[in-house]
Amino acid sequence: MTDLAWIDAALVSARPQAVAALLRYFRDLDTAEEAYQEACLKALKNWAVNGPPRDATSWLIMVGRNAALDGVRKRSKQVAMPAEDQVSDLDDAETPMAERLDDSQYRDDVLRLLFICCHPDLPATQQIAMALRVVSGLSVKQIARAFLVSEAAMEQRITRAKAKVADAGVPFETPGAVERSERFSAVMAMIYLVFNEGYSAGPNDPRGDLAEEAIRLGRLLLRMFSNEPEAMGLLALMLLQHSRSEARFDAKGDIVLLEDQDRGRWRSKLIQEGVVLVEKAVRHQRTGQYLVQAAIAALHARATTFEETDWKGIDALYATLERLTPSPVVTLNRAIAVSKTKGPQAALDMIEPLEAKLSGYFHFHGARGGLLLQLGQGKEARIAFDKAISLANTAAEAAHIRMHIDRLIADSEKAKRA
């Protein structure tokens, strides 16, 4: 890595804490972001010459704060603050600051910053855009590219979201226990939303980077709440899902099913970390939805072949998940595990009652078609697959179902000839 790339990485990494602290100070998102921007410009100049300071975050907060105050003073024709090289010296100004601010002290600041992005009035796509812009610091151009809209449209979207958040007014007092835990859940849901946006993207889709961005946010949250089992669960879940990213699509960009994936291409480093986090979280004996989902993903990741998968364990975990967060989608997923332990008919019996609720859900028809196919009911399977195609969200999803249909057609022709 070149020095400049290294400074860049340091700035990206310091951003959430620094912007969060500046937000507490100025109580205004735009001012905080501008102050951070100023600090970055000064850092690029200063660090390239003097080397990066030991505590980059504190440096950026202090310089950003001074720069913003300086702006205010200039406007009111007062005396300017000292230049940043007078506060950037390692020995005087920085040390007391660094001692005061460790990760736990940024905790509520960072939580507030993340929470601002998941205001309930904001639709999911705006929450994601806000998190990417405000917390991750992606440029409007990068975010626009990920969402396949023009830069101007994305700029407008983010501006509107910010205005909505500003109107709603986020309290700046230290949150109480209940409020902190509410913020915490909302933030986890938002981070998982960012992840899924990336995960559901096909290969070579610019949205794919969002999965890594979400993992960064998950790490940030866990760093602040290092003994929260659900934060461990969420990060583990994302790491374990992401570990398969290179095996999930073939060279043509078509979906490769779990059972057909080349497990040698799963990224073992991510799996190891995910599995360890699940083990750590389980020790807390406090089950949550992310942890259970991570445990399911860990069972998949631990099987060296598809045949070795512990379907009984997965079935039991889905039963727990059904209890924690009852939903037809969870039952549908459980049915897949049941089809492996008790056969396709048992699974089909489980999902048939879900039709009314899931009739508009791609995976319902895809799974139902698959089960019917296993039961040799080709005609019914074909109808289910056709429905699935009409509901597919991505080209890869549609292509995958089309593959099933092609196989059905080939089989029936073979049968006719025989």
Add this chain to the structure above:
Amino acid sequence: MMYAVLCYNDEQMVCGWSKEQDDAVMTALHKAHDKWEKAGKLKPSIRLLPTSAATTLHKAKDLVIDGPYAETKEALLGFYIIDVVNLEEGLEFARDLAKANPGGAYELRPIHLYNPGTPIPGPYETERQYAQSREVAK
């Protein structure tokens, strides 16, 4: 003299690297390792998972705590075992690595007792990755 070269860096930043950035650093490091390995001076090298994956047992009270023992800005991210003539050569090794991977610090700690223990039953997953990235480095 045998040294443990302990690698400290800002973990939040290192964990935030994209896969491409991480691969680039590892490739540069492998190039730097090469010379030392060929000279027979580089023994095992270990890269650790993030401290968020760590668990600490406080011995006196048998207390199990999430996270590393020491919460510091720069975390211990890995270490090397090297066998060098003297401290100067150890520093030369550390400087070689620093060129490949700037930021943070290397602590050179002389080794008092070295017990290689039983070999890790292969193929260890990370060993396979290591071999792969060495291929890339060539």
